[in-house]
Amino acid sequence: MKNAILIATLTGLVSTSALALGTTGLEKSVPLADGQTVHIFENGKMGMEGRYGQPVFMASGASMKAADGRVITMVGNETARVGSLLQTTP
């Protein structure tokens, strides 16, 4: 009986975090050499965050230099998505 309750609780936790992931769709965030951040979403599209935590416009196809020296090519320009991401992340 105790085990059944524990499993129900764990299942609840898993579905809650899956929902949170589904709403932002963020796959990873990469810091850039110039202090900005590129957010890469699960569909491969990207959006920029400026140095002051604001969404920034960057044309699709533009090159960015990551803080670790890699060159990343901008795919998409998801400013609105970055805006909602920044509102949900404290």
Ligand SMILES: [Cu+2]
């Ligand atoms: Cu960019």
